[in-house]
Amino acid sequence: xxxxxxxxxxxxxxxxxxxxxxxxxxxxxxxxxxxxxxxxxxxxxxxxxxxxxxxxxxxxxxxxxxxxxxxxxxxxxxxxxxxxxxxxxxxxxxxxxxxxxxxxxxxxxxxxxxxxxxxxxxxxxxxxxxxxxxxxxxxxxxxxxxxxxxxxxxxxxxxxxxxxxxxxxxxxxxxxxxxxxxxxxxxxxxxxxxxxxxxxxxxxxxxxxxxxxxxxxxxxxxxxxxxxxxxxxxxxxxxxxxxxxxxxxxxxxxxxxxxxxxxxxxxxxxxxxxxxxxxxxxxxxxxxxxxxxxxxxxxxxxxxxxxxxxxxxxxxxxxxxxxxxxxxxxxxxxxxxxxxxxxxxxxxxxxxxxxxxxxxxxxxxxxxxxxxxxxxxxxxxxxxxxxxxxxxxxxxxxxxxxxxxxxxxxxxxxxxxxxxxxxxxxxxxxxxxxxxxxxxxxxxxxxxxxxxxxxxxxxxxxxxxxxxxxxxxxxxxxxxxxxxxxxxxxxxxxxxxxxxxxxxxxxxxxxxxxxxxxxxxxxxxxxxxxxxxxxxxxxxxxxxxxxxxxxxxxxxxxxxxxxxx
Amino acid sequence: xxxxxxxxxxxxxxxxxxxxxxxxxxxxxxxxxxxxxxxxxxxxxxxxxxxxxxxxxxxxxxxxxxxxxxxxxxxxxxxxxxxxxxxx
Numbered sequence: 001x002x003x004x005x006x007x008x009x010x011x012x013x014x015x016x017x018x019x020x021x022x023x024x025x026x027x028x029x030x031x032x033x034x035x036x037x038x039x040x041x042x043x044x045x046x047x048x049x050x051x052x053x054x055x056x057x058x059x060x061x062x063x064x065x066x067x068x069x070x071x072x073x074x075x076x077x078x079x080x081x082x083x084x085x086x087x088x089x090x091x092x093x094x095x096x097x098x099x100x101x102x103x104x105x106x107x108x109x110x111x112x113x114x115x116x117x118x119x120x121x122x123x124x125x126x127x128x129x130x131x132x133x134x135x136x137x138x139x140x141x142x143x144x145x146x147x148x149x150x151x152x153x154x155x156x157x158x159x160x161x162x163x164x165x166x167x168x169x170x171x172x173x174x175x176x177x178x179x180x181x182x183x184x185x186x187x188x189x190x191x192x193x194x195x196x197x198x199x200x201x202x203x204x205x206x207x208x209x210x211x212x213x214x215x216x217x218x219x220x221x222x223x224x225x226x227x228x229x230x231x232x233x234x235x236x237x238x239x240x241x242x243x244x245x246x247x248x249x250x251x252x253x254x255x256x257x258x259x260x261x262x263x264x265x266x267x268x269x270x271x272x273x274x275x276x277x278x279x280x281x282x283x284x285x286x287x288x289x290x291x292x293x294x295x296x297x298x299x300x301x302x303x304x305x306x307x308x309x310x311x312x313x314x315x316x317x318x319x320x321x322x323x324x325x326x327x328x329x330x331x332x333x334x335x336x337x338x339x340x341x342x343x344x345x346x347x348x349x350x351x352x353x354x355x356x357x358x359x360x361x362x363x364x365x366x367x368x369x370x371x372x373x374x375x376x377x378x379x380x381x382x383x384x385x386x387x388x389x390x391x392x393x394x395x396x397x398x399x400x401x402x403x404x405x406x407x408x409x410x411x412x413x414x415x416x417x418x419x420x421x422x423x424x425x426x427x428x429x430x431x432x433x434x435x436x437x438x439x440x441x442x443x444x445x446x447x448x449x450x451x452x453x454x455x456x457x458x459x460x461x462x463x464x465x466x467x468x469x470x471x472x473x474x475x476x477x478x479x480x481x482x483x484x485x486x487x488x489x490x491x492x493x494x495x496x497x498x499x500x501x502x503x504x505x506x507x508x509x510x511x512x513x514x515x516x517x518x519x520x521x522x523x524x525x526x527x528x529x530x531x532x533x534x535x536x537x538x539x540x541x542x543x544x545x546x547x548x549x550x551x552x553x554x555x556x557x558x559x560x561x562x563x564x565x
Numbered sequence: 566x567x568x569x570x571x572x573x574x575x576x577x578x579x580x581x582x583x584x585x586x587x588x589x590x591x592x593x594x595x596x597x598x599x600x601x602x603x604x605x606x607x608x609x610x611x612x613x614x615x616x617x618x619x620x621x622x623x624x625x626x627x628x629x630x631x632x633x634x635x636x637x638x639x640x641x642x643x644x645x646x647x648x649x650x651x652x653x
Contacts, residue, residue, distance in 0.1 A: 071582065071585070074585065075581055075584075075585050075612065078585060078588055078589070078612040079612055079613060082588075082610075082611045082612050082613050082614075083608055083610055083611055084607075084608055084611040084613055084614050085611070085613060111613060114617060115616070115617075118619050119619075119621075120577075120578055120579075120580060120619055120621065122577060122578075122580030122581060123580055123581070123616055123619055125581075126581055126616060129581075
């Protein structure tokens with residue numbers, strides 16, 4: 001038995017037999033061709049290159065394949081259109097009588113040799129791209145990519161170096177148990193998709209590939225972030241039991257898809273989804289979510305070297321909004337730390353980015369970028385179900401500025417004669433203590449409030465939740481947090497406005513009762529957690545919990561509160 | 566034919582993004598376009614070629630265009646270099 005640590009992408013346990021997917025598993029036969037075959041080999045080359053260029057163009061437009069950013073795909077496309085590339089491959093075929101596969105392999109291996117010796121690290125990095133392009137082209141030519149999964153058994157766990165988002169979907173559709181990648185991060189597109197599908201997955205399991213062979217039994221423990229290779233009998237028994245239990249739970253949860261989220265005492269709760277990338281809409285629809293309560297738009301902006309255009313954004317917003325109908329889509333304008341955007345916006349280094357230029361502040365300092373996003377949203381709202389929400393609001397002043405900008409955008413759109421719809425609810429994220437305290441004024445200035453619990457906890461308690469050494473201080477049920485939520489809800493309700501919670505607290509079943517008792521109207525959770533939270537709602541009696549509210553609000557410690565809920 | 570010597574003024578040098586920009590721009594024109602660095606001459610419409618130059622900050626390149634729209638091509642490409650390819 002051997003254990004290897006990784007980062008867990010989604011919770012849950014999977015047990016299966018190892019199937020290693022090697023990126024370089026393409027078996028290229030070292031064969032020479034006859035002179036009479038040259039012509040057909042070259043036309044095969046052109047046909048395949050055209051196909052892959054076409055595929056890339058589609059990916060660039062559809063944003064469906066983009067762990068790498070659009071720029072990278074664009075540069076891949078340019079490589080395939082490169083006149084020298086075409087020339088050299090043609091020569092490798094017609095003069096040296098190489099098969100197409102060998103020619104391509106040779107070309108890219110030469111390029112990798114040249115570039116890996118370069119001192120400019122930006123260029124030395126390009127060898128990864130060459131590998132990707134070569135792989136994409138070769139795997140298409142050899143038509144192997146779809147075969148990879150064709151003979152893979154359902155009871156497998158895939159181990160690979162890295163994975164593309166489209167491949168994750170295929171793995172899920174084939175009902176394969178789970179997967180581990182040696183590289184990758186929790187927040188990559190592939191990981192987000194795996195999470196929303198509840199597909200057990202670990203990333204960053206360094207050394208795993210060297211420690212397994214096909215057919216080994218392996219356990220993915222998504223709760224602990226562990227891969228256990230060739231487990232002992234007792235370990236296997238333990239995990240079998242866990243896995244069986246999880247399967248049963250999941251099976252029962254799936255029965256709740258068409259059940260309305262109504263509490264025991266008869267209150268219907270609006271249960272919506274948070275999404276980060278457009279592809280997650282599939283899960284949203286599958287789980288019958290009441291729309292999208294938070295569409296984080298950061299993913300359109302990060303990991304790329306230019307800005308998404310207004311049209312590009314419009315297409316995406318419109319597409320998701322239409323799929324959401326008749327439910328609402330709440331779009332949150334860009335909310336990241338400046339550090340993530342430094343390559344496309346002029347942002348200077350900050351000593352303390354969490355208290356720096358992020359959220360609405362970035363938008364207000366980069367008005368042209370902000371306006372592009374607003375216009376794209378206004379245009380997409382011709383289907384009428386979009387709401388817009390602003391992150392990191394700290395006072396009403398920001399809302400006034402934002403409203404003026406929306407007005408300007410509307411006027412500009414009128415002048416250009418482009419269709420749009422400015423009849424749109426406007427919401428503020430409540431995640432800074434100053435916004436909590438002034439939530440009465442903020443509520444007056446907008447149509448709804450949405451509490452981002454992650455940042456609210458971080459800013460209220462002055463705790464960075466990624467800082468391991470102080471993780472004990474990160475307490476979602478700290479009395480200050482609970483009272484902040486209460487203040488916000490009360491202030492909004494006084495003037496008939498609704499409050500949603502879209503932070504992680506809403507996705508944790510242990511807090512659901514508490515949030516509902518505090519008066520929260522709507523919950524928005526990641527699609528993978530939707531049914532779990534629905535089950536909790538169905539089992540919850542708000543009135544019963546409300547009876548304890550006074551006691552709850554007078555608790556002095558988080559421990560006391562946890563005991564009560 | 567126009568030949569124009571140009572200096573690389575963006576700090577990161579000729580990496581993938583500037584190379585992409587140059588090739589995309591050059592593709593719009595009809596003239597022949599080559600870039601020369603010391604003894605190396607490459608096709609300005611070849612992304613692999615432009616990247617292979619590995620031109621660092623401060624190094625000099627010669628742009629060579631030949632054809633009906635050579636002036637415009639050189640003008641656009643020169644401006645890209647001068648604008649540091651949009652880098653700080």
